[in-house]
Each structure stands twice: as C-alpha cells, then as structure tokens.
C-alpha cells in the first residue's frame with residue numbers, strides 16, 4: 001500500500017484551487033449578507049454576484065444578463081432540456097440528442113419521453129463523433145431542441161459544435177451543449193459556436209462542488225424549473241449560494257485565462273503517458289478520437305482483463321482513476337458511450353479512463369508507467385485465455 005495519491009480522475013472532479021478558496025472565504029463570514037436585502041451589508045454580496053456573473057460571461061463570450069447560476073452541471077442540463085421542452089410545447093415536442101451524453105442529459109430525456117415528448121438519440125462513429133449531417137437529417141418540423149455535448153466525459157471526443165449549431169439554426173431549432181468537460185480545456189465562444197444554451201459546472205475546473213451555470217441566449221424561451229423567490233430575474237429561485245458563486249467566478253476566470261498553456265502542459269503529460277503505455281503493454285486500444293480529444297483524457301482498453309479489477313489493483317497503490325463515468329461504476333452494463341461507439345462488450349469492460357489535469361506531475365506519469373504494465377500482466381495471467 002502506498003500513502004501517496006496519484007490522481008488520474010480530473011474528469012470526475014478537481015480540487016478547489018487555493019486561490020478560489022481564498023476568494024470564497026470572506027463570503028462565508030464578513031460578507032454574508034443576502035444579495036436580495038436592501039441594506040449596505042447586502043451591497044457587497046450583490047456586487048460579488050455581479051462580478052462572478054461577469055467572469056462567467058467573459059469566459060464564454062456571452063453577456064452577463066445571459067448567465068444564470070445553478071447548483072451544478074446536472075441542474076443546468078435538467079433546466080435546459082425540461083425548460084425548453086415546456087416553453088416550446090406549441091411549436092413541437094421533439095428533441096435531438098446523442099447516445100453518448102452524460103446521464104444528466106439522457107435520464108432527463110427519458111423523463112421527457114415519459115411525459116409525451118419524443119427524443120432521437122443520434123449514433124456516433126467509432127471515435128465517438130457526431131455527424132452534423134445526421135443532426136440535420138433528424139430535424140423535423142416538430143423539433144424544438146438539439147442537445148450535443150461539447151466534449152465527452154468518458155472518451156474525451158470533442159464534437160464539431162459550430163457545425164452542429166449552424167445546422168440547428170438553419171432549421172430554426174435551438175441548440176444546447178453540455179460543456180461541463182470542455183470549459184477550461186477548449187476555448188468557448190457562444191456566438192462563433194452558435195450555442196443558445198450551455199451548461200457548465202464549477203467542480204470540473206477547480207471551483208467548488210455544487211456550483212454551476214446555464215447560459216441562456218437573450219430571447220430564448222425557457223420555462224423556470226425552481227420556483228420561489230425572485231432571484232436570478234425570477235428564473236431560478238432560492239437564496240444565492242454566495243460563496244459558491246464567488247468561487248465559480250474566480251475558478252472560471254483562472255481556468256480560462258490561459259487555455260492554450262494549460263492544454264499544452266496537460267497534453268504533453270498525456271502523450272508521454274499514452275506513448276509509454278502503448279510501448280510497454282501489448283494488446284491495448286485507445287478509445288475516442290485520436291486528435292479531436294480533450295488534452296487530459298486517455299481511455300484505453302486492455303484486452304482480456306476486467307477494468308474494475310484493474311482499478312482495484314491500481315487503487316491499492318494510490319492510483320485514482322475510473323472505468324468510465326464515476327456515476328456508472330458498479331453498474332453491470334458496460335459503458336453506454338463505448339457501446340455506442342461499437343466497442344465490443346468485453347473490450348468496453350476492459351477499459352480504463354485516466355484523466356489528467358493540474359494535479360498531474362511527471363512523477364505521477366512515471367509511477368503509473370511503472371505500475372500499470374505489472375497490474376495488467378497480473379490480471380491477464382489470472383484470466384483464462386491469456387495464461
């Protein structure tokens with residue numbers, strides 16, 4: 001057993017950056033006023049919320065009035081889908097999404113289907129890529145929304161978002177993207193990418209958990225999900241999570257301040273790790289797109305082994321990784337993402353997701369390159385057919 005942690009699960013969550021924590025702290029104590037109150041103490045809280053709204057807007061190329069704070073990526077996804085579906089009932093009842101979305105999208109779509117909406121789940125190619133032409137072919141005169149994630153959380157594939165947005169708009173259909181994995185890793189510009197609604201989550205880019213936002217383009221019709229007081233212009237009720245909002249703003253400004261620099265550092269470590277694995281371990285396949293992928297993502301299948309067993313072996317040595325999405329671990333079925341990409345069930349169950357980020361050091365790469373070949377070899381010796 002090793003005491004030291006080697007963290008390869010940045011796609012599941014990241015630690016809140018110390019500068020972000022420092023920015024948040026005064027808003028638990030001195031500046032605790034309710035932003036909706038009318039006395040002086042509340043002014044500082046209101047200004048802090050406005051500042052954070054500006055920081056989020058700047059990171060997306062949006063205007064502050066188009067940013068609405070939520071309790072995370074899951075809530076933003078729920079709001080975008082349910083809100084647009086409910087507000088556009090007279091126009092239509094059809095939503096287009098993909099087979100590889102996060103469960104926050106897929107389970108919301110299944111709920112909407114139970115309410116009488118119809119949903120098309122577009123297939124992807126073997127790299128996990130959505131074809132804009134397939135989006136266009138699926139659009140009917142009943143379609144009100146297209147929702148395609150910017151980058152996939154399991155395999156890292158980055159979608160042709162601008163092309164998909166253009167197709168949706170040519171047909172007068174709204175376009176939502178779950179950009180939870182992309183923010184901080186891929187530059188976002190909601191105008192250039194023709195995005196009408198965008199979900200993001202603080203804890204995926206070194207901000208606090210339970211914080212997020214939904215970008216809603218000015219003029220987009222959307223129903224309110226959380227009813228109550230008049231916060232967020234009456235569209236998302238509940239006393240603002242003041243420290244969380246301050247943290248979200250500080251985190252997104254930090255994460256989007258130097259995306260090329262961050263991406264280059266992480267991708268260099270990722271490439272060294274991937275090249276090392278391919279060199280040292282036989283019968284390995286990379287899942288996801290070879291180039292159009294998140295800088296910190298490696299998803300690989302090791303023929304003949306069980307991914308969960310590999311995770312357990314690595315976990316005993318302090319390695320934190322995942323077999324896909326954290327939310328699906330423990331489930332019997334292989335990853336819906338790998339399955340949609342046509343990866344055979346045995347190889348899908350033999351997959352490991354390593355997601356790199358700020359915590360990753362060269363020493364972590366060296367450690368894993370040392371530990372992984374032995375772990376894979378041990379499991380292969382144990383499993384029949386690879387004796």
Ligand SMILES: *Cc1c(COP(=O)(O)O)cnc(C)c1O
Pocket residue numbers: 011012071072073074075077102104149151152153178180181201202203204210211212
């Ligand atoms: C993590 C994640 C979510 C959920 O965000 P939370 O803030 O954890 O609710 C949604 N979509 C994607 C792609 C994610 O990676």
